Amino acid sequence: MIVHFDKFETWEASFSDLVVRLLGEEVTQNLASSKFEYIDDAGDFLVRHSDIESVSTEIHSWILAHEFCSFHGTRLLPEEIFSVQNTGLHPLVASDREQRLRRILAHHPRWNSIQHMLLEVLDDVGPKEKQGRRQGQVHSSLSRSGLVNGFDHYLTHGSEFDQHVVRRLFDDQSGLELLSSQTVPVLVHVHFSGEQLIQGAHPFFGYLDVVGMGEIPGIARTFLDAWAFKIANPKFDLEKLRTDCCLMERFATQPERILEIEKLGDINAQ
Incomplete structure (x- = not known):
């Protein structure tokens, strides 16, 4: 299945598996019982229960294993x-x-x-x-x-x-x-492989370079925040986020x- 960011059902299950494996059932359940007003706060909740390198590495592997639109x-x-x-x-x-x-x-x-x-x-x-x-x-x-x-x-x-x-x-x-x-x-x-998505989202400083700076790369945080906010607010429609996540490539997109x-x-x- 190709991941469409706005269509949560195309990536919810696999990303949920990632978070539960990384943080455990208890943290995930605590997230689900929370009511965050802002999307960044929901992502921060997960980060506080893990660490930047672990979160970034797991999401990196998840992106590489999927295809995107x-x-x-x-x-x-x-x-x-x-x-x-x-x-x-x-x-x-x-x-x-x-x-x-x-x-x-x-x-x-x-x-x-x-x-x-x-x-x-x-x-x-x-x-x-x-x-x-x-x-x-x-x-x-x-x-x-x-x-x-x-x-x-x-x-x-x-x-x-x-x-x-x-x-x-x-x-x-x-x-x-x-x-x-x-x-x-x-x-x-446009179809993007996981590798193409990572490169397109980080055309100047590579994904692993950002991790080395002590930060969660932007593309990883995009998915992490959206997932956390949706789990904490199940009725929220991800289309309303109107996410500004730009991808840039310096070569032709083949037909x-x-x-x-x-x-x-x-x-x-x-």
Whole structure:
């Protein structure tokens, strides 16, 4: 079974086995009888009854033993949907965005007067990394709800890179509106192995490096906190967490890793 973070039933049983093995039945029962108001407090309760290295090591092994679904949110032109289906997701290359942006922004009434600035802005936002720092990267989110109901600007206006570019070119929201007008919001469901998930969640400091710093790695804490809070509050819906757990890769997502391309309704009207 592929783990969907928001769908607790896809990972509850195996993660419960992990916690009981690590901390014992009594601690788990005490957690279940507690009522934590904040998710971090529930995770802290478990950590206090164990130690950072043990918790991190056990969760590391659990992640490696499972497969996961992550979500890349954006807005695409019709032909781009076909391209993703056939060639996958590719790391951002600023120069590759030129023709797309020219096609979209040509409809702007002020385009003729500012189009000469496009290449300079692409270079600034891309290779020079003056904004956003997305060059050479592919991003996705562990939580579908986090994308759709939380940080949904990818779905309302598309690529964060494109948004930075049009904000530089125009001094109002008109460029952003054009980014939406010719595209449709999509969620690309992407398969991650456990190893890919660990690497994607910790692209700068590796999982074991973080453990060596005396901390529980972020991806481990994401699952630990959510599980603990759900056990303490059984009626709580994990989708309401709207978890912002970003995964970043510096290589193409091959088409065989794409599980689904989900077209959404008009998210701008929601």
